[in-house]
Amino acid sequence: MRPSIATVSLSGSLTEKLDAAARAGFDGVEIFENDLLASPLTPEEIRARCADLGLGIDLYQPMRDVEAVPEAEFARNLRRARHKFELMRRLGAGTVLVCSSVSPHAVDDDALAAEQLSRLADTARECGVRVAYEALAWGRHVSTYDHAWRIVETAGHPALGTCLDSFHILSRGSDPRGIEDIPGEKIFFLQLADAPLLAMDVLQWSRHYRCFPGQGGFDVAGLVRHVLATGYDGPLSLEVFNDVFRQAEAGPTAVDARRSLLLLQETVGRASLPGPVVPTGVAFAELVTPDAEPLTALLGALGFTRTARHRGKPVTLWEQGDARILVNTGPAGRREGARLAAIGLESPDPAGAARRAEALLAPVLPRRRAAGDAALEAVAAPDGTELFLCATGRPEPAGWRADFAETGRPAPGVGVRGIDHLALTQPWHHFDEAVLFHRGVLGLDARESVDVADPYGLLRSRAVTSADGGVRIVLTVGAAPADDTVHAQHIALATDDVVAAARAFRAAGGALLPVPANYHDDLAARFEFADGELETYRDLGILYDRDAGGVFRHCYTRTVGRVFFELVQRDGGYRGYGAANAPVRLAAQHAVRGLTGG
Template sequence: MKTSIATVCLSGTLEEKLQAAATAGFDGVEIFEQDLIVSPNSPEATAALAAELGLSLDLYQPFRDFEGVDDEQFAANLTRAEAKFQLMSRMGMTTILLCSNVATATIDNDEVVVDQLRRLGDLAERYGINVAYEALAWGRFVSEYDRAWDLVKAADHPRIGTCLDSFHILSRGTNLSRIAEIPGEKIFFLQLADAPALSMDVLSWSRHHRVFPGEGSWDLTDFLARVAGTGYAGPVSLEVFNDSFRQADTQRTAVDGLRSLRWLEAATADQVSEDNDPGSTSGTPAAAGAGRVRLDLQRLPEVAEPRGVDYVELGTDDLGALTRQIHQLGFRFVGFHRTKPHVQLWRRGQARIVVTESAGVDPVESEPSGAPTGSGTHLHGIGFAVADADAAINRAILLQATEVPRDQAHDEEILRGVFAPDGSEVFFGNGTGIDPTWTEEFGNVPDDRRSAIDHVNLAQPAHHYDEAVLFYTSLLALHAQVSNDVPSPSGLVRSQVMASSDGTIRMPLNLAPRSAETSTTGGYPEHVALACDDIFTAAETAVSRGLDFLPVPENYYEDLEARFDLAPDLLKRLRANNILYDRDGSGEFLHFYTSTIGSVFFEMVERRNDYQGYGAPNAPVRLAAQHRRNAGR
């Protein structure tokens, strides 16, 4: 599948954008007109740079406000179009995007529009240019893809085709069935963007909130499969308008964009293959055109959802404070690593924490920008138990992830991992539900308690948040759940859970308020939640060992008493142990928090019956208590 990206997706100068697209591995680019206009380089120099970088120039865009106008305005529009055709000829470009008229259209008459499109086609023929007519979702008279197609079909000109843009189509909720009517050769270009589910005017939604495929809420696999079913064989391109993307690192955004296309390509290949299977009962709407697919859709190594969390690794330069708190939570010390004396393993049942003392340890030179450094206590990485570690790492590398360099002795378990968008590490191990073989490198301390890592809560910088969603979706086959906003003293915290279907893996991704990111009191912390089968025994053990609990205000328990009909003895025990409580129709959730060390704290949880949440009503209590503690109040 030929990949392309619009230069408007990226920050920087046009030259920087071309370099980033080529380095990421894109085949071509769309040239956004403003990027060319503000460039000091000539069109010929820009085309030469693209050729040197191995990039094709796939689309010149946008050409606006052309059709549906009176004769005088139309003559001026043709003159303007010819100037653009001449410019494109200087660059060796052959396709231009024509957006449906938004500002100057005064005539809502199909015959007039068809005639004007046909006359534009005659002009384009002289220059060898193809015109891809696209219905903008806010077009004055033409705002639906099917009407744009009807006009193109009526024009019946070899130089006039259509452009299908997933945002303009899906944002309006247009019925997709008519895509199958369009011959692939009349689709002159295909643009893709995802978007979060928002209730706002479509223009603002489009200009500020588009994201790459897999980072929003739309089913782009179905969309691409439908287009592929027409026989379309041209570039599959990204056109994303997003304020964060245009402020982020150019190269990093380009890599994220290509990862999204490769993930979508593989998912679409799987769907098309299923639709082509004579024994398939999928019944997908795209199946009707599956036999006409001409896109070269490549698959990725298949991975199943992780079987569990093998371990969480914490880096620290305050070893005494961290290991004391881990011990207070009931963990048992397993031992030091046999060749790495600054690394130790602690366990509580199937919950394992690897502690790496960072004082005196040099950071890895190849870590990406934003990776955890040697100072403070921080969440350094997560090890996932997977069915096939080799397939997982191979898939990750094909999806543009950067492998973590790791020194290991010849007799040690081979563990491979990649850097996550926030700079932490994600490792893959062949999990079997029992102690993995790498733990033998620390010693052996049996522990059959029913305890495990319930979830890991990760803080994400704003400019990497959408990237993180795609990262965990595409590499680990996790699913993004509906996001929630939680109030805190620093502002709203956006939280989106990445989870496996069976709930074995739960990872809330928190987008901290910007005030928290720049806070001098420690920023926004991350935490590891530990499951137990008796929260009160865990709390009593922690009390006996001197744990510094995060205090819960009395006002909370008075409100709890009003909201739930709790037995007085239960309420008393909750108060005495700083335990919070929640209940829904499926079960109960009891939990307590520790104080924060560096940027990490712990949560102990007990789930009763089938409670699947995270105690969301209690999150503001925790955030306020942490804010007071950080501020010294």
């Protein structure tokens, strides 16, 4: 299948859009009229530019309010159409999109619509182009794909076919099975978009909230299967109107788009990608810091022991149970201090996982390793976090630990068993992309998206996890591109006794995030506790949550640079991450920052 994308889906000037589409591996584009009108390039120059980039111009769009109008108006429309067809000839675009009319002058008369579209197709054929007629979900008289097809069928003109658009079909709740009644050669074009399931005005929904397939709630792949069953073999073209994509840099958006389409092609059996290799656990989290001291003091109080030193780089390994933290003082120091730069994921097949990531356009990182170092596979996530694919403890390939010289043995510490989850703040424009990346590239499952009220704005949060919970990553993004450095990343450490762990941490000189007394007073109103239990939580700043499965107890360290730690005790199958407590935690962190000026 030929991957294509509408220029309206990308930000920037027409040339920026074309460059981004070509670099991301698209074969074709739909040229959106406004992009052409605003471009200083002539149609011939645009044609040449596309040819240089290896892009075909698969569609010119849109032509509006053409059909089922009084004859005088139709004559004006035909005149306008002739201009467009001449422009398309100069552009080398063979198909034009005609959207069902929204004009108040249009009449509800399918025979008239068919007759006028047929005359339009006559003119198109003279100019060597063809017309793809599409039902807008909010068309005045024609708003469903089967209705548009009946009109095309009635017209029976070789230069007139239909255009199917997954948004217009699925947003109205139409049954896509009827697509199979259309002969494939009469489907002139297929436009694909997903959207979150919102109950809202369909025009607004379409104009502002579309997203790439796999990022919303529609069964786009199911629809594509019906289209392919007709024998359709034209482009699969993404047409997404989205306020965020309009602002985001075109390059990453185009990569996100192409990845979405590759995953869709895989789902419908039209692309053979290396299969997903789901990670089974977190091998390590790597913190980069200009100054190791505050971080290692914190790790020490948390019961971690420095167990090894990298043989060639200023990296030390800290361990407790199955939790492993690398502290890297190598890269140039940053003013923001410590940050979570890389994650090691245990993989049953690191090379296979890297092949899939590369096939899905994840940047494969150069192996910046000293001679003799283990050749670790690594790719970059959309937020820049480096993901190392590890096979700890297995003889082949050589594990990452082989690069480290042992300097000590892990102590029992405070009872940390391993890493419960990692929380990563995402750049504003790349949240949906990040979720799709973790699902599609790593094979993780995405959980429900939740809103979290920070005192200074709403955040949106979504967990991606492996089925058995061995890998849990919580992706969080602000409601708008405020200063996203405010929101730190964090590492949640699993323990079977958070009270003991918190006490041991404090006894070792660690400072826990203070939680307001009002919060614990409220817990007393909501739950019943054993004698002294609540006082313990109050004393240690432990937060408490329950769901249908079980109980969650958790507390936080102070923040170092952009990183903090959480101690969590997850009992009885509790599935969440304490989102109900996040507003209190965020407010407490703002309050501490206010006091320290940090």
